[in-house]
Amino acid sequence: MGRIWSLFFLLVPILGTIAILAAPYYDHWLPKDVSADGYQVDHLFNFILWITGIVFIGTEVALFWFMWKYDGERNDQPAKYTHGSHHLEIIWTLLPAVTLLFMAIYQMNAWAEHKIKKPNVPPLAEVTARQFEWRIRYPGPDGKFDTPDDIYDVNLLVVPVDEVVLINLRSMDVLHSFFLPNLRVKQDALPGRVIPVWFRAVEQGDYDLVCAELCGWGHYKMKGRLRVVSREEYEAHLQKLYREQEATQ
Amino acid sequence: MSATVAEHGHVERAPSPVLDFLRTYVFSLDHKVIGIQFLFSTLFWLVIGGLLALGIRWQLAWPWTPLPVLGKLLFASEGGQMPPEFYTMLFTMHASIMIFFVVIPILAGAFGNFLIPLMIGAEDMAFPVLNMLSYWFMWPAFIAMIASFFVEGGAAAAGWTAYPPLSGVQAAAPASGPGQTLWLWGVIFVGISSMLGSVNYMTTIIQMRAPGMTLFRMPMTIWGMFITAILQAFALPVLTAALFMLLLDRTLGTGFFLPEGVLINNAEVGAGGGQPLLWQHLFWFYSHPAVYIMILPAMGMVSDIVSTFARKPLFGYKPMVFAIAGIAGLGFIVWGHHMFMSGMNPYLGLTFMLSTIMIALPSAVKTFNWLATIWGGRIQFTAAMLFALGFVSMFIIGGLSGIFMAATPVDIMIHDTYYIVAHFHYVLFGGTMLAVFGGIHYWFPKMFGRMMNEFWGKVHFVLTFIFLNGVFYPMHLVGAAGFPRRLADPYHYEAFAHLLPINQFMSVSAILLGLSQLIFFANLFYSLFWGPRVGRNPWKANSLEWTAPSPPGHGNFDFQPIVYRGPYEYSSPEVDEDYYPQVQPPPEKKEQAAQEEPAS
Numbered sequence: 017m018g019r020i021w022s023l024f025f026l027l028v029p030i031l032g033t034i035a036i037l038a039a040p041y042y043d044h045w046l047p048k049d050v051s052a053d054g055y056q057v058d059h060l061f062n063f064i065l066w067i068t069g070i071v072f073i074g075t076e077v078a079l080f081w082f083m084w085k086y087d088g089e090r091n092d093q094p095a096k097y098t099h100g101s102h103h104l105e106i107i108w109t110l111l112p113a114v115t116l117l118f119m120a121i122y123q124m125n126a127w128a129e130h131k132i133k134k135p136n137v138p139p140l141a142e143v144t145a146r147q148f149e150w151r152i153r154y155p156g157p158d159g160k161f162d163t164p165d166d167i168y169d170v171n172l173l174v175v176p177v178d179e180v181v182l183i184n185l186r187s188m189d190v191l192h193s194f195f196l197p198n199l200r201v202k203q204d205a206l207p208g209r210v211i212p213v214w215f216r217a218v219e220q221g222d223y224d225l226v227c228a229e230l231c232g233w234g235h236y237k238m239k240g241r242l243r244v245v246s247r248e249e250y251e252a253h254l255q256k257l258y259r260e261q262e263a264t265q
Numbered sequence: 266m267s268a269t270v271a272e273h274g275h276v277e278r279a280p281s282p283v284l285d286f287l288r289t290y291v292f293s294l295d296h297k298v299i300g301i302q303f304l305f306s307t308l309f310w311l312v313i314g315g316l317l318a319l320g321i322r323w324q325l326a327w328p329w330t331p332l333p334v335l336g337k338l339l340f341a342s343e344g345g346q347m348p349p350e351f352y353t354m355l356f357t358m359h360a361s362i363m364i365f366f367v368v369i370p371i372l373a374g375a376f377g378n379f380l381i382p383l384m385i386g387a388e389d390m391a392f393p394v395l396n397m398l399s400y401w402f403m404w405p406a407f408i409a410m411i412a413s414f415f416v417e418g419g420a421a422a423a424g425w426t427a428y429p430p431l432s433g434v435q436a437a438a439p440a441s442g443p444g445q446t447l448w449l450w451g452v453i454f455v456g457i458s459s460m461l462g463s464v465n466y467m468t469t470i471i472q473m474r475a476p477g478m479t480l481f482r483m484p485m486t487i488w489g490m491f492i493t494a495i496l497q498a499f500a501l502p503v504l505t506a507a508l509f510m511l512l513l514d515r516t517l518g519t520g521f522f523l524p525e526g527v528l529i530n531n532a533e534v535g536a537g538g539g540q541p542l543l544w545q546h547l548f549w550f551y552s553h554p555a556v557y558i559m560i561l562p563a564m565g566m567v568s569d570i571v572s573t574f575a576r577k578p579l580f581g582y583k584p585m586v587f588a589i590a591g592i593a594g595l596g597f598i599v600w601g602h603h604m605f606m607s608g609m610n611p612y613l614g615l616t617f618m619l620s621t622i623m624i625a626l627p628s629a630v631k632t633f634n635w636l637a638t639i640w641g642g643r644i645q646f647t648a649a650m651l652f653a654l655g656f657v658s659m660f661i662i663g664g665l666s667g668i669f670m671a672a673t674p675v676d677i678m679i680h681d682t683y684y685i686v687a688h689f690h691y692v693l694f695g696g697t698m699l700a701v702f703g704g705i706h707y708w709f710p711k712m713f714g715r716m717m718n719e720f721w722g723k724v725h726f727v728l729t730f731i732f733l734n735g736v737f738y739p740m741h742l743v744g745a746a747g748f749p750r751r752l753a754d755p756y757h758y759e760a761f762a763h764l765l766p767i768n769q770f771m772s773v774s775a776i777l778l779g780l781s782q783l784i785f786f787a788n789l790f791y792s793l794f795w796g797p798r799v800g801r802n803p804w805k806a807n808s809l810e811w812t813a814p815s816p817p818g819h820g821n822f823d824f825q826p827i828v829y830r831g832p833y834e835y836s837s838p839e840v841d842e843d844y845y846p847q848v849q850p851p852p853e854k855k856e857q858a859a860q861e862e863p864a865s
Binding site: 024025031032035043046047056061064067071075079082083093095096097099101109112113126130146188190195201202205208224227229235 | 640
């Protein structure tokens, strides 16, 4: 029976690896990245996947092999009477320690790019989350917020392609989270705080803006869209919004 | 009237059978009875929590289709369809019940209570009354949670993390009313129960070990329980304080967690001047150590089971102890990794990233030592051993996937997605629950003096192992695709619409996983009454509990246990058998002991 059990456990690394390898082909994996900096996230993800993948296969296969080889019904050798090995303990402490430390240092830059090194550009828009919608405010022709020419919209954020976009993120009520899966952007919105979020989209198109922090019963439907367009289209869009706004006032 | 009472009291010398029953089985001070009370209560809650999980899976696989049978009863006005606010209650209560009423109390309350005195050679716990109270404080908590489903607005729905302002303002959601208040009281009572247990376990382990039971001769299960108790004692006061602060914010209008200018339904709420992030810091300062509270005792139990059935000493006993201590120590400085995306200072994120990545180290050391323990052994594939090996296999996945979210830039993508859900279910279901099933198979003979059925135990193992992977493994894939947690219907997003079929696969697996547990419950209850009777040591194991009668009577041991060695002396060359119990005198002392025996 020991053989059958060890083979049963061998299914874990085999099926586990196949599932991970097949997933990108069925689009059950990191979604398409349309940002300038998202590759850093994807690169780190894949880097960690390689290291953990090797450890995963190595340890699971070792588990299988020991179960296969040391099955009490077949192994006629007496069990090894050993309480451990100082050398082995040192090796398998130091080796992962160095690897982990390297991983920790290796990723610091990417974090800084995404969250610390705020770009020196004026904010393109202010996004205020509330139950259950995204309120968008552009500064208008004068480039300043809180002036009469501010332009308002809901659930549609239009940004120019190939430009660094800085967004001021706020919340009116509870916590929300501004999640752009295709741009590898996520940031919680906090009431009482203005949090800067930045990204640079490199491909035109419409993308999902997801609320990723539970905000109440309607959390699931707090859906926005990010529209990435050329500079001209962006300006035309703002002018159109401005005209519509003026007409209704 | 008073005369008859006095007379009655004098006449009846023997206690009334009713009182006797109550003292023995209900308000018992015996740690074993309390442990078994915890076991059956937590298993009952496991069923409730599991059914809530199936409700979640139903909605994710067949969104807005009427729930079979229950839908008609619960949501008659919606035509049997689950309303979205009910979905938010489902995952909130599933997590709350599984964490506070199943995993924590089944490890510390059930196994901790039953095993600590037996494994260290004590008659009972240091504080039997506190021990009884720790069980009975669970009941107000149980009742608060059950009652919350029936109050206006329903049970709490702000997630088990209860982040304010959603949880702090009554008007923020239909369920943020009395249901949330009851939830807070429930968790406060669970906290009191855990604290009573924790004080008791620490005192018992420090003070009541049998002669010869030095700290480094304690089984790993006891180390796991001991360090868990320390974690509870240091972390719980913070949670309790936070829970009371939130309660005050909600009921008296204080402003600990609510900033100025929060507008809900266009009305300003709260006193202002507070900080929502403060709650997250306080909550995770407890709840991250709680993650280890939910795994360390399980690691201890697995170490004992693996060594017993490999018939080989535990590899690297002291490194294993230090690894548990290391996990616990580091566990106190990693809470911020739950808050990488919260708006906390991103520089702080870097320090928490470093400590979090390093906590993978002691976990890796433990895994290597388990593997080295079975290396060169003579493995007996009992049901308990299969569950323990299953734990090792699944913990590898759960441990490794944690490294992804520890990496702050990667966390940007996977935070609040199903990747996280996959990770903690591999640790808590693949890890802790498999260890619990293994522990039940392993210690059942000691608890009840009867064996569980091995064949059905293995059938249960195979089905559980297959279906748990069927439910949780694909969550890694959809999580990497950005599939968010806690959404009643994510499929209206363009990015997630194509993930419906794989969610249906997961849900079918979940239903089958649930059904497989019927085998376990049938085996458990059948064996309770009709399982074959066993002697003291059916597994030929070394630790002290196996020298007591099965089941042990009041006071546990019918002799004074004296400990001569550690608990893992399997296949020792000193003796002919492949086990060497902790109480067995060494050969040269045997004669001496034999001479002393008639005198005592």
